[in-house]
Amino acid sequence: MRSSTERWAELALHPVRIRILGAVAGGRRTATDLAGLLPDVPQATLYRQIGTLAKAGLLEVVEERKVGGATERVYAVPEGGVTPTAEVLASASPEDHARYFTAFISSLLSEFSRYLAREHIDLVADGVGYQQLVLHLDDEEFIRFAQGFAELIRPLLAKEPGEDRTPRLLATILLPLTKG
Numbered sequence: 001m002r003s004s005t006e007r008w009a010e011l012a013l014h015p016v017r018i019r020i021l022g023a024v025a026g027g028r029r030t031a032t033d034l035a036g037l038l039p040d041v042p043q044a045t046l047y048r049q050i051g052t053l054a055k056a057g058l059l060e061v062v063e064e065r066k067v068g069g070a071t072e073r074v075y076a077v078p079e080g081g082v083t084p085t086a087e088v089l090a091s092a093s094p095e096d097h098a099r100y101f102t103a104f105i106s107s108l109l110s111e112f113s114r115y116l117a118r119e120h121i122d123l124v125a126d127g128v129g130y131q132q133l134v135l136h137l138d139d140e141e142f143i144r145f146a147q148g149f150a151e152l153i154r155p156l157l158a159k160e161p162g163e164d165r166t167p168r169l170l171a172t173i174l175l176p177l178t179k180g
Contacts, residue, residue: 031046
């Protein structure tokens with residue numbers, strides 16, 4: 001029998017499923033909406049991956065409505081999101097974490113490649129940036145930083161997609177560096 005760590009990784013770390021979850025995050029989307037947001041994903045693949053995510057509970061059906069003779073489902077990310085639990089992370093091996101991190105970085109590379117493939121890009125006007133900073137913090141300072149960052153982000157995560165809002169990807173990586 002597979003562990004919850006293996007099951008979570010199998011479900012959430014698939015490249016197309018990562019993009020679907022990102023497109024649904026913070027809002028409510030139909031399969032038609034997702035097809036418009038992910039035009040490079042073949043329709044059959046998109047529907048299959050939506051079904052997989054819904055069956056696993058990583059997407060939930062929050063509304064069903066009749067459209068013509070069919071039922072259209074509206075999906076949302078469940079309360080609490082789709083990040084692994086502390087228990088899943090604690091039980092993951094170093095090899096598991098290497099796989100998770102590789103999928104994370106691969107998804108960032110894919111998103112950036114799609115951005116660069118646009119007909120017109122303007123990194124400054126689009127607010128694109130990437131940098132590495134080293135913070136020298138003791139444990140207490142780090143805890144205050146993490147809490148302050150969470151407080152800053154929390155209200156922004158509650159904002160739903162809208163015509164006047166541009167979805168922006170914020171990816172963070174925090175890890176201790178070797179002293180010396």
